[in-house]
Amino acid sequence: MSITSDILRGHTEAIILSHLLEHDSYGYQINKDIMKKTNNAYELKEATLYSAFRRLEQAGCIRTYWGDETVGARRRYYSITEKGRKAYADYKREWQEAREIIDQLLN
């Protein structure tokens, strides 16, 4: 990965929620999606991902259920809740505001 973690810090939850807005998914898949979407410029570390899942679930932003795979490894799916949608909207607004501020400060 080329982007340092401190710059991406704080965006993990928003990135996850954004993915779940499209459709339910599971950890491994979300991780692959992010790498693909960014042409391997950014890879969420597993530990980071799972700790974000825990925070999001505890906050009521996502719900989880086990997939009914009869073949292959079991998958724990995540789906976004109504609260999660609101949280995402907030995150996004915040990001847009922060982006402008930083652009302004980094002349």
Added chain:
Amino acid sequence: MSITSDILRGHTEAIILSHLLEHDSYGYQINKDIMKKTNNAYELKEATLYSAFRRLEQAGCIRTYWGDETVGARRRYYSITEKGRKAYADYKREWQEAREIIDQLLN
């Protein structure tokens, strides 16, 4: 302040370097400048500021000297070094890259 610290995290040093590119300055002034530039949307906390100064100095990105005020409180001035200019260029490139990545992921 309206922006959460985790989103700004990692940008402190770049913000300071950017200010020092224009002219030497001191802690208190840099802080005020940032608030003004952002219409009070963002305020660097003092502890954050001074710990960033320490990191920057240790990394050789800035040099410090005491002002010769004969009146008022003493001021410790900071000036950017050649290494600091290079570091700033790197920070800025990184920011632009990160901005695109996040924009891509938060849709």
Added chain:
DNA sequence: CCAATATACCTCATCTGTCAAGGTAAATAT
């Protein structure tokens, strides 16, 4: 004149998100 506020510096302990390193288990490819 005196109290409050502003200028200006600093430190320490704590908090939080990230991540390296480790683990489990099943399926598939070589």
Added chain:
DNA sequence: ATATTTACCTTGACAGATGAGGTATATTGG
């Protein structure tokens, strides 16, 4: 048979941000 891929997870350590505290001088309002 063995290596790789899919898929999950935990623990401890690290680093930047910050609340809370401190020092000292100058200015301003009542």
